[in-house]
Each structure stands twice: as structure tokens, then as C-alpha cells.
Amino acid sequence: MKRPRIISIICIVGYLTIVFTFPQVFSPSIKKLGVFMPALYGILVASHFISCVGLWYFKQWGVQLYLLTFFAKTLFFIVIQQYTPGFYLSTGLSFIFIFILLKYYSKMSQNL
Amino acid sequence: MLLVLFKESVLFAWQSLTANKLRSFLSLLGITIGIFAIILVFTIVDSLENNIRGSIQSLGNNVVFVQKWPWSFGPDYPWWKYINRPTPQYYELDELQRKCKSTEAIAYRMGKRRTIKYKSSSVENAIVGGISHEFYKIKNFDLTSGRYFMQTETEGGYRVAIIGAEIAQGLFPYEDPIGKEIKIAGNKAVVIGVIKKEGESMLGPSFDYQVLIPFNFARVMMDPKSENADPIIYAKAKPNVTNAEMMDELTGVLRAIRKLKPMSDPNFALNETSLLSKGFDELFDVIGTAGWIIGGFSILVGGFGIANIMFVSVRERTNLIGIQKSLGAKNMFILVQFLSESVMLSCVGGFFGLLLTWIITALGKDAIEMEISLTVTNVILGFTISILIGIISGFIPAYSASQLDPVEAIRSN
Numbered sequence: 047m048k049r050p051r052i053i054s055i056i057c058i059v060g061y062l063t064i065v066f067t068f069p070q071v072f073s074p075s076i077k078k079l080g081v082f083m084p085a086l087y088g089i090l091v092a093s094h095f096i097s098c099v100g101l102w103y104f105k106q107w108g109v110q111l112y113l114l115t116f117f118a119k120t121l122f123f124i125v126i127q128q129y130t131p132g133f134y135l136s137t138g139l140s141f142i143f144i145f146i147l148l149k150y151y152s153k154m155s156q157n158l
Numbered sequence: 159m160l161l162v163l164f165k166e167s168v169l170f171a172w173q174s175l176t177a178n179k180l181r182s183f184l185s186l187l188g189i190t191i192g193i194f195a196i197i198l199v200f201t202i203v204d205s206l207e208n209n210i211r212g213s214i215q216s217l218g219n220n221v222v223f224v225q226k227w228p229w230s231f232g233p234d235y236p237w238w239k240y241i242n243r244p245t246p247q248y249y250e251l252d253e254l255q256r257k258c259k260s261t262e263a264i265a266y267r268m269g270k271r272r273t274i275k276y277k278s279s280s281v282e283n284a285i286v287g288g289i290s291h292e293f294y295k296i297k298n299f300d301l302t303s304g305r306y307f308m309q310t311e312t313e314g315g316y317r318v319a320i321i322g323a324e325i326a327q328g329l330f331p332y333e334d335p336i337g338k339e340i341k342i343a344g345n346k347a348v349v350i351g352v353i354k355k356e357g358e359s360m361l362g363p364s365f366d367y368q369v370l371i372p373f374n375f376a377r378v379m380m381d382p383k384s385e386n387a388d389p390i391i392y393a394k395a396k397p398n399v400t401n402a403e404m405m406d407e408l409t410g411v412l413r414a415i416r417k418l419k420p421m422s423d424p425n426f427a428l429n430e431t432s433l434l435s436k437g438f439d440e441l442f443d444v445i446g447t448a449g450w451i452i453g454g455f456s457i458l459v460g461g462f463g464i465a466n467i468m469f470v471s472v473r474e475r476t477n478l479i480g481i482q483k484s485l486g487a488k489n490m491f492i493l494v495q496f497l498s499e500s501v502m503l504s505c506v507g508g509f510f511g512l513l514l515t516w517i518i519t520a521l522g523k524d525a526i527e528m529e530i531s532l533t534v535t536n537v538i539l540g541f542t543i544s545i546l547i548g549i550i551s552g553f554i555p556a557y558s559a560s561q562l563d564p565v566e567a568i569r570s571n
């Protein structure tokens with residue numbers, strides 16, 4: 047099945063988010079939190095990116111990874127207590143995206 | 159099984175990288191420069207921060223400085239209000255010592271640059287500090303030889319001196335300074351102690367370049383009322399007394415000493431080291447952010463370079479991918495193979511970036527006489543960024559390679 051336009055939009059939004067969040071990995075604010083915090087946050091950014099690639103190819107593992115990344119990222123921000131407006135916006139937006147993704151989940155390819 | 163798959167993929171990736179040496183070199187150059195730029199900035203900022211924090215710490219967290227001028231400079235700094243203020247005086251020290259209950263110690267210091275001589279040797283521009291007796295309770299310094307002043311010496315203005323390590327080295331390179339008579343701006347004084355070398359300080363000159371003498375002896379060669387002597391009263395809080403509590407008491411006592419009316423502005427400044435820390439925090443945040451932005455762009459460019467090379471690599475080896483797949487290679491194998499190639503490329507770039515940073519910091523350490531060191535945190539950060547860039551820039555080419563149809567791939571040229 048061809049990738050629906052809404053999934054493409056989700057992917058493009060995801061890619062743009064990564065462009066902006068990637069520099070945060072080595073930002074002084076994340077660095078201050080601890081030695082391994084940039085690495086931890088980096089893993090989350092990379093898995094978000096990989097999940098977007100999976101969604102672009104309309105694969106079920108993309109949705110699974112997207113969900114996993116979303117929960118891990120939310121947990122990360124709760125642990126470091128970073129309740130910025132950006133956090134609320136991205137969480138709200140992710141909830142909408144997850145709802146859309148789950149709607150198309152059964153139509154996605156199961157292969158790698 | 160997974161380990162074998164990974165090992166084989168890495169081996170394939172390594173062969174591909176070594177087969178195209180120039181291309182590999184050019185693509186890792188971007189990452190090298192990016193990692194070098196960002197880690198160098200972080201290293202310099204961290205080192206500066208450590209040095210300055212160390213210097214601030216040596217001033218004492220629980221010490222308040224009674225001075226004419228405040229340390230905090232806002233945009234509406236009313237300098238005209240402060241210029242006519244009196245400088246702290248020695249008689250005020252006696253009053254403060256008698257009346258303040260929240261302080262552990264209160265000391266007075268004034269200083270001026272003077273020439274120190276011993277026989278034919280001389281040290282110019284040494285800082286001569288005239289101090290009150292309790293100064294040692296405020297400032298931490300160790301003596302390598304000799305002793306501190308006795309109360310009778312400081313109060314009686316005896317002609318005795320404690321010299322810094324650099325002064326001792328300059329005047330007495332081959333003999334013991336204790337008991338020797340030096341001349342401070344023409345005034346004779348006997349050396350009774352040598353301060354242990356403490357190294358460079360980011361906040362003003364260290365004790366290494368100072369000569370401490372009793373206040374009553376110092377007033378022979380400098381005027382305590384003159385602003386040039388930079389007189390300061392130091393007050394150290396008792397344990398369990400906060401700086402704020404001590405400052406409240408100091409304000410009250412000083413206002414009474416100076417006979418200030420209840421509604422009039424104070425004509426003194428109470429400075430504390432937290433003001434400096436706050437100022438430097440803001441400065442380091444700005445420098446760190448600037449370095450982060452500059453380095454971020456370099457890394458981004460490096461990442462695009464790797465992605466580009468990886469796409470070329472996939473296109474070049476499409477035929478090979480087809481053969482591998484037709485011989486039973488799984489999608490995962492192809493994916494890991496290309497991904498490990500990009501991660502490896504990026505890590506090698508990162509390694510050279512870190513190596514370059516280490517070389518620059520090692521050279522810079524001698525040139526600027528400041529402790530600069532590449533920390534483990536920054537090395538971890540450098541490799542984290544490299545791996546991350548490798549994954550992000552290599553994933554799309556690797557994944558597209560893994561999705562190729564074997565028949566189509568073999569047919570392609």
C-alpha cells in the first residue's frame with residue numbers, strides 16, 4: 047500500500063524536529079545533567095530518526111519504535127524535570143501522531 | 159549469530175573504507191573538523207570555568223568583602239554615587255571586631271605594588287599587602303618554611319615579612335630566605351615565612367607574587383585612606399551563620415560606625431563571592447552556547463558529507479548487494495554492513511578530531527600558562543556525537559540498500 051499523505055507529513059515533522067533537537071544532544075544544558083546524559087539523549091534522538099525512516103517506508107516497526115521512543119523521551123524529560131512549553135507541545139503533538147499511526151498500523155508492512 | 163553477523167558486517171565495511179582511502183579521508187574530514195571545533199570550545203570553557211571557580215573558592219564562600227565599590231555592574235550602574243564614598247578604615251576593623259557576633263574572623267588588608275630588593279637582586283611590581291592579624295583566618299595559605307606573624311608583630315608594626323614563592327625564588331634562588339633582611343620600597347624587613355606556591359589565579363595575582371607585612375608597618379609606605387591602596391575589610395561568618403545574616407549585622411554596625419542617618423543610603427559595599435559566581439555563570443553560558451552553535455553547524459555539514467558518501471557507496475555497490483542478497487544475505491545484514499561503515503567513518507573522524515583537540519590543548523597549556531585539559535566527559539561527548547552522526551547520516555542509505563530487490567540490484571551497473 048502507498049504511504050498516506052498524513053504519514054508523510056508526520057515523517058517530515060519528525061525529520062524537522064530531529065534537525066532542531068539534534069544540536070541539543072551536546073547543548074550545555076544537557077551536558078550539565080551528567081556525563082552520560084548527552085549519550086542517553088542522543089540514543090533517543092537517533093531512535094526517533096530511525097522510527098521516522100520506518101514510517102516513511104510504511105513499516106510496522108516504525109510505529110513500534112516511534113511509541114517506544116515517545117515513552118522513553120517523555121520519561122527522560124520527566125526525570126530531568128524539564129517541563130518547558132516545548133515539552134507540552136511535543137507531547138501533545140506526539141499523542142495525535144500516535145493516534146493516526148495506530149489507525150494505519152494494520153495496513154503497514156510487517157517486514158524489516 | 160547476531161555477533162557473527164555484526165562481525166562480518168564490520169569486516170565488509172572496513173574493506174570498503176580501506177579500498178577508497180581518499181574518499182574515506184575526505185568524508186571523515188568534515189566530522190574531524192566538527193568534533194574538533196565543538197570539543198575544543200567545550201574544553202576551553204570547562205578549563206576556564208574550573209580555574210575561575212577554583213579562584214573564587216579560594217576567596218571563600220562565607221567571606222564578605224567590605225569595600226567602597228560594589229562588584230555587581232548593572233546597566234544603570236550609578237558610579238557617581240560611589241565615587242565619593244570613603245574607603246574602609248583600620249579603626250572600623252576594631253569596632254567591627256568588638257560589635258559583630260556573627261563573624262568568626264574580621265581582617266583588614268591594603269596593598270600596593272612595590273619593588274623588593276635583597277642585595278643585588280630585586281623583584282619589581284611585587285604586591286605588598288599590609289594585613290591585620292586575623293588575615294590568616296580569612297585566606298587559606300600554607301607556609302613552606304618559617305612562621306606566621308605573632309599578634310605583637312602585627313599590632314606593633316614590626317618590620318617583618320612573609321614572602322610568596324615566586325618572590326622567594328627571585329630574591330633567594332640559592333639560599334634560605336628565613337631571617338634575611340630585604341628592602342620593601344627602601345624599608346628594611348626581615349623575612350619570617352615563605353608561602354607555599356599556589357600557581358596562577360584567574361582572579362587577580364596569587365600569593366606567589368605577594369609580600370605580606372603587618373598593617374602598621376605598611377602604613378609607612380602607603381596611605382590607608384587612598385583608594386590606590388585598595389583597602390578591604392574581610393568578614394568570615396561563623397559556622398551555621400548565613401552570609402545574609404552576617405551582612406545584616408555588618409550593615410547595622412557599619413552604619414553606626416559611620417553615623418549614617420536611618421533613611422540615607424549606605425556609603426559602603428558588601429560584596430560576596432556568589433556575585434562573582436553568578437556573573438561568570440552567565441558568561442560561561444553565553445560562551446558555551448556560542449561554541450555549541452558553531453560546532454553544531456560544523457557537525458551538521460560533516461553529517462551531510464557522510465550521508466552523501468554513503469549514498470554514493472550504496473550506488474557503487476548495488477551490484478554487490480544484489481549478489482549478497484541472492485546468496486542469502488538478510489536485509490539486516492546489508493543494513494548493519496552499511497550502518498557500521500558510516501559509524502566507523504564517523505568514529506574515525508571523531509577520533510582524529512579529539513586527537514587534534516588534545517594536541518592543541520597540550521600546546522596551549524604551555525603557551526598561556528593555564529591548566530587546560532581534555533576531560534573524560536568531553537571525550538565521551540565527542541564519541542557520542544560521532545556515533546550519533548554516523549547512525550543518523552548512514553541510516554537512510556543503509557536502509558535503502560537493505561530494501562533493494564536482488565534481481566534488480568544484480569542487473570544494475
